[in-house]
Amino acid sequence: MMRLRLILRFLTLLSIVSLVPAAVAAAPQPPSVLQTFSSAAVIDPPFGSAFLLMNIPSCGSGQAWLLKSVQVSPEIETGTTAQDLPQLPPWGASFHVFQNGPAGASIAVPVTLIGAGPTHLSTSIDGGQPFGGYVEVKLLGQATTTVRFQFNLHVTGQCGTPSVMAF
DSSP, rough: HOOOOOOOHHHHHHHHHHHHHHHHHHHHOOOOOOEEEEEEEEETTOSEEEEOOOOOOOOOOOOOOEEEEEEEOSEEEEEETTHHHOOSEEEEEEEEEEEEEEGEEEEEEOOOEEEEESSSSSEEEEEEEEEEEEEEEEESSOOSSOOOEEEEEEEEEEOOOOOOOOO
C-alpha cells in the first residue's frame, strides 16, 4: 500500500512538472526590440515601377513582424541620380501589410505614400501591422521612364502579437 502511494505521488508530481513548460509556452511572448531594415528599389528605363521583397525576420509562434514605421526617399549619391532627380515625376511607395481577422483570415491593406517629385516620405503605425516584406515603388501618371531612379527604403518594426479585427 505504501509503495502504491509513493508511485501515485511520483506520478502526480511528474504530471505537474510536465504541465509547467506547457503553461510557460502558452503565455504570450513579449514584443521583441525594435529593428530597422534598409534596402533600395531601382526603377530602370524603360520601366515605371520596381518590386522588392525585403528580408524580414521570422517570429515565434503566434507572432508576426509588425511594421511600425517606414521611410522612403530618392537616392542622390549613386551614379547620375542627383542630376536626374529634378525629372522625377509624382511617385508612390506601397508597403504591403495585413489586417488579421478571425480564424486566421487576413486582408491586404497596404501602407501607401505618395510623393510629388524629389521628396522624402515617412509615416508610422503606432500599434504595428503584420508585414511580409513586399514593397512596390511606382512612378505615377506615366508607365515608363527614360532615366534611372533609385529609392532608399527603411522599415522599422518588431516581432509581436498582431491585432485581430472582426470582418
